[in-house]
Amino acid sequence: MAERTISWEPRNENEIIGTDVERVDGLEKASGHAKYSTDVNPKGTLHVRLLTCPHAHARIASLDVETAKKVDGVKSVHVFPGREPGLEIHFQGHPIVAVAAETIGQAAEGVSAIEIEYEVLEHLVDEFDLAGAVKTGRAKPLRITEEGSIGQAFAEADAVVSGFYGIPSITHMCLEPHGSHCQWPGDSELLVHLSTQNVSGTPGQFAQPLGVDAANVTVNCEYIGGGFGSKFSADEWGVACAAISKETGRPVRLHLDRATELQIAGGRPSGFANVTIAADENGKITAWDSHHWGTSGPDGGTISQVPYVIVAPNRRVQVTGIVTNTGPARAWRAPNHPQACALTDTAIDDLAAELEMDPLDVFKANLDLTWNPEIYAGEIDVGAELMDWKNLWQPRGKWEEGGELHGLGMAIHTWGGRAGPGNCTVRVNRDGTVETFAGTQDLGTGTKTVIAMTLAETFGVPLSKVKVNIGSSKYPACGGSGGSTTVGGVSGPHRRAALNALWQIFDLVAEKHNVEADSLKAVGGKIVSGDETVCTWDEAARLVGPMGLEIQGKGPEDDGLTDQQVGGVQMVHAAVDPETGVVRIVKYVAVQDMGLIINPVGARSQILGSMIMCIAYALSEERIYDEVTGRFINSNLKDYKLPRIGDIGELVVELYQPDSEYQRGVVGLGEPPVISGGAAISNAVANALGVRVPVLPLTPKHVLDAARNA
């Protein structure tokens, strides 16, 4: 007898959950018919280009936009609020004026016609330059936290290692830039097609500055071309787009050009650290002492979570934020974690080298210093097997093959991934089709597919009977898609709503067919009682009456559908060409837990994508500012080096899902696999080369410099 408690099906009773399901929006995307905000372009749409500040630090001396207004085709010249002589600007790319015209070319001409002068001020763009920051008063006060007694622990240790490590700023680089298309269907009614991770949360951000009611603002985003944490807000250029549309009475499209996108619409803070770490002769870590600095741009924030996952009992952590004239940071996938991992797990690897131990054994010896030794122990064993670690691993600088130096490296990570807030309305129609409405969004992660699978599984119907409506702020509100909160945030409410709907349908079926409602199950398009088929799903659905049956779901709830906190282990086999300093990824293994896995193919896809993002920031990706001019000199896709399809090597993904994982419910996955790859790659290269390349990315120059200085 099925009890009426909210839960997932026992693992072996699922028909759809846990199987590989093709994404439900794939056809639109693969045929070119999916409409992103950049594609919304009804007749009459005006196009916008921005005048942005070319200097890292300056004051507006004068601004005259009158000539721009006279340029052919220009319909509006919108000066951003507060952009007037005297205003101090703190980073290159700061928007000053938006020009809207019939064509993008005319808008660009309008921008060129603006007369603006700046008083250029002194800048600091070198994020590594702690001494310079201190000297010029740009260092924030030192913050110190301490636990236990490091003095005594260092004195008693068998091995003490000091090192320097660093990870520079990178940007989000969404392939679809930030921006929107705005129009006013009514006098005070605004319709925004926004490229956003936050459909439900952004209407108010438009309403307030524009002086309209949030109820009169609709934000739509059915498809989005990447966000990675950078697209939660309306942004002042979004509000400008709406304001220009209101002023001109025309639809307006405003998306950032690529250079501006890189300069102002993304950014992950940097971190540099001096670390001293100590252990006993068995590799058991006893003490940690670090000073790290870095920046999130003009506000001088820095990273947290150091030391990472393996937390020494005796420790001192000193932090200095520095104020730089670089683009402001946004939440980059797994905020703080990739940096903290790259500063911690590298030091642990150097400690292992000092002890002449296999780092895998050192990590294992310290799992009691993590939040969950069992998960990591299990995952390390699986990863080691897939990498053939114990057969391949050699001490540093000992493995040469085919003119290349080879090495192995590993690192571990963690993330919360608790379900975010979510609401939905699930409707069972009389013809047996099922619909849902939810103000969430699918970043390409497969959210829509996960919702469809949850409903199809619960009602025992094929996916073709389920229609998922998301991507509008007029649907029941859901949280923004960030922090790996979405999969739990949508699957929980949908499972709850669907179960409640199903139980009502069971009651109707029971009454009509004279069976025990509690004995019923919905599987394979039928309602069954034990081995007996009572009726088809379509017959059951007909009982709901002409209005259909509508049920609301919400979350998160503590009913066991979702959980939080995952581990994860990554291992890398890298090869270095000693002549050129080029690093090649030979093989890269990721082992990841995430509780109950709804769509394995989607999960694997997320992990593979993350691994390549790790290869990017470990080997080539970096935001480079010129110290003399203060300009972001690689703010284009030729010089902002991302891996291409030939640069990635063999990738192996293992979804770690013993029954204990399935039973704890759904946990988010977006962030965790993008965390430890940087450290693992750095460790593999140190193992190959025999020395640490201290700062990512491991470009040929950094590699050769490190080899030469050894």
Next chain:
Amino acid sequence: MSKKQVVTATINGREETFLCEPRQTLLEVLRDVLRMTGTKEGCSNGNCGACTVMLNGRPVDSCLVLAVECENAELETVEGLAAGDQLTPVQNAFLEGAALQCGVCTPGFLVSATALLRENPEPTEHDVRWYLAGNLCRCTGYDKIVRAVLDAAERRRNAETV
């Protein structure tokens, strides 16, 4: 501003005549004049491949081609790959192989991969990686894309032999 020009080209098998400014790129005309938004813009300077279309049978970055150069040209965009609901083997392989996430790079990859397979129906993995190096995927589906293209090559061969 120079006068607009009339250009006639065949796009996805249909003759189209459009007006454009001499400075407008093919990408701009496709998206903003003809409202064919399947072809995407990632950088507008030839560095991402999101705007790839076929021009007289060869893949090009449409952001680097002036629309006026397309007089009498034969153009093929992502919208023209499938015959109605009938997806091509490349499109099917991308869907089944989960070779797309956000999907903004996908049209460019599909057109490039189609061009590859027409030129070289039996590519090696190395050929695929070499040929698609101009297409950028941030999300990033590279691993699955390579597999999907190899799978598509096999599907095409099988379809031919059946």
